[in-house]
Amino acid sequence: MQILALNSSPRDNQTSKTELILQKFLAGTRQAGATTETIYLRDHRIEHCLGCFSCWTNTPGRCIQDDDMTNELIDRFLAADLVVLATPLYFGNINARLKVFLERTLPIYDPAKFDFSQGSDEPKAILPLRFERHPRIVALSVCGFPDPESFKLLCPTMQMIYGSYLVAEIYRDSSEFMDVPQFQPQMEQVLAATVRAGVEVVQQGRVGENTMANLTQPLAPAAELIAIMQQTWPQ
Ligand SMILES: Cc1cc2nc3c(=O)[nH]c(=O)nc-3n(C[C@H](O)[C@H](O)[C@H](O)COP(=O)(O)O)c2cc1C
Structure with missing residues (x-):
């Protein structure tokens, strides 16, 4: 199985918590025999969709813009067996960088094939x-x-776009506590479960309930974490 991961975080790989969780997940997929590759969207020139519908009319299946999306990324997306769309949650949803990428996949859809059956x-x-x-x-x-409820808009967004192509959803809250020393025992379990999730997606096509429970476990009671947050940020 060829897996392509797209990470839309603007942060460097030492700081990005999306990267931390993503790379554990990919390590699990490799343990189960997959090959993986990660693309950092911040390193690529991806223009906004122009809304011209040329990709549906004059140049069917191909965008008229000359950038990394047209010249490289859309083909790599389509060639993968499985794509991991990895994004930080920004204002309750996928971040703008990933949204720009997803909107530029319009050429892969064909309005003439609408099937209302x-x-x-x-x-x-x-x-x-x-x-x-x-x-x-x-x-x-x-x-x-x-707060795990933070993903309540992102989750239906991904389900709406990908329908039954969406085989797993890995949503992890409390990201800014992941490197706090006192939560390392819990984080070890979370990261081990994230590796396991990668194994399970390759072997079973889904993440098991037990694995997901370990992956999403609270690092501490929310009130304790919020108190730490309030002390951390400048007043
Ligand atoms: C512009 C912006 C919006 C954010 N919106 C939310 C949000 O709605 N809910 C939340 O829990 N965290 C939010 N965060 C925090 C990020 O999700 C968090 O810092 C995360 O670790 C970022 O991922 P990264 O470390 O991979 O870049 C936001 C951060 C930024 C910069």
């Missing part, structure tokens, strides 16, 4: 697909606050 078992995404291939998707995100 019900009950098909075929995997479905937000729009009918132009090409035979589409990767399975894993959504992965971290957020700063100690």
Whole structure:
């Protein structure tokens, strides 16, 4: 299985908590035999979608813009068996950098293939697909606050776009406590469960309940974490 990970954090790899969780997950997939590659969207020139619909009309399946998305990234996305979309939670949803990337995947959809029939078992995404291939998707995100409800908008966003192509969702809160020394015992369990999640996605196509419970476990009671936050930021 060829796995492509897209990390949309602007932070360097030593600081980014998206990167921390992502790389543990990918390590698990490699343990189960997958090959992995990570693309950092911050390193690429990806223009905004122009909304011209040329990719649906004059140049079907291809964007008219000359940038890394057209020349490289969209082909790498389509060639993967599984794509991990890894994003920090910004204002309750995927960050703008990932959103720009996703909107630029418009060429892979084909409006002429709309199928209004019900009950098909075929995997479905937000729009009918132009090409035979589409990767399975894993959504992965971290957020700063100690509240798993923080992902309540991101989760339906990913489900709406990818439908049954979305095979796993890894959402981890309390990201800014991940390197606090007193929470390292809990973090060891969280990171071990994240590796396990990678193994399970390759071997079973999904993350098991027990693994997810360990991965999302609270690092401490929320009130304790909020008190630490309040002491940390300048008053
Ligand atoms: C612009 C911005 C918006 C954010 N919005 C949220 C949010 O809505 N909820 C939350 O819990 N954390 C929020 N955070 C915190 C980040 O999710 C957190 O710092 C996370 O670790 C960032 O991922 P990274 O370390 O991979 O860059 C926000 C951070 C920034 C910079």
